[in-house]
Amino acid sequence: MDAPLVTILDDEPQIRAMLSEALQDAGFRTATFARATEFEAALRHTTPDVCLVDLGLPDRDGLAVVHRLALESGAAIIIISGRAQVQDRVTGLELGADDYIIKPFDPTEVIARVRARLRSPKAPDRAQNTARFNGWTAQFDSYILTDASGVETPFSHAEGEVLRLFLNAPKRLISRQHMQESLGGAAGDSFDRAMDVRISRLRTKLGEDPKNPRLIKTIYGAGYIFLGDVTWS
Structure with missing residues (x-):
């Protein structure tokens, strides 16, 4: 290789x-x-x-x-x-x-x-690059999100790293420390700001209400929980 x-x-x-x-x-x-x-x-x-x-x-x-x-x-x-x-x-x-x-x-x-x-987060199987959740399909080989009506929205490598991290651990608390350890980069304000930006952009692309998101929930002082039901293929 x-x-x-x-x-x-x-x-x-x-x-x-x-x-x-x-x-x-x-x-x-x-x-x-x-x-x-x-x-x-x-x-x-x-x-x-x-x-x-x-x-x-x-x-x-x-x-x-x-x-x-x-x-x-x-x-x-x-x-x-x-x-x-x-x-x-x-x-x-x-x-x-x-x-x-x-x-x-x-x-x-x-x-x-x-x-x-x-060192990107890995899916349960390296061959599995497609995740389906709550009417959405995320294709990590082409960096495309598709909604239930077939409308496609591209996402960046940076956004994909965070999304894959959530989809690998649905309905489990993901702390900021775990995100930093999994995604790399120095802990601190710059890393926290980068995560805030990526999560905000993901919520927008997933059509989330910023005041009451359904899929990516913020647990203040602890981290985040992804509430979707996820299947990989």
Whole structure:
């Protein structure tokens, strides 16, 4: 089996070279790009496992690239940026990124974050990528939610990680600590905010009433419970 492929989109050649060398030494395959147009052209023929994306690109808004990736690709998305403001991090996560690393960084931190993103929660059987619950069908091989009338809604890799975690443990309390241990990433306000964003987006896509959700219930001070009846195939 081929090693996981990590694509690096950054206009700084030193950063591309540093990340590529560190990731290859850690056992990953890499492909590097300086411009969004080159990166998006390569995606027509290449399926990366993880995409590292800088926000300060010469030919495209990096956040727009992240949003398109989240909608159209099954790859995990990690933003690497010099923008350290909280609002930039929040916006990146809301648009579908899985993680956010601020420049300057240690390459070992990037490797650890990449590995964490590749440790996705597993379904009861690795061959089972379709879950059905309460009139919904979630297809994790194509990142599509289908409602009872056949209307399809795409979900991102980040949202899929959380949804799979819920569907693997219906009607059981899932604590924030368990989510952090299962999904990877450093515990703290950034992780909690990322989870809040993903769960909010999932509730919207599932047509939940934000004031009284039927499927994903918040147990304040404890975590979440998914109340659906789930079958995998």
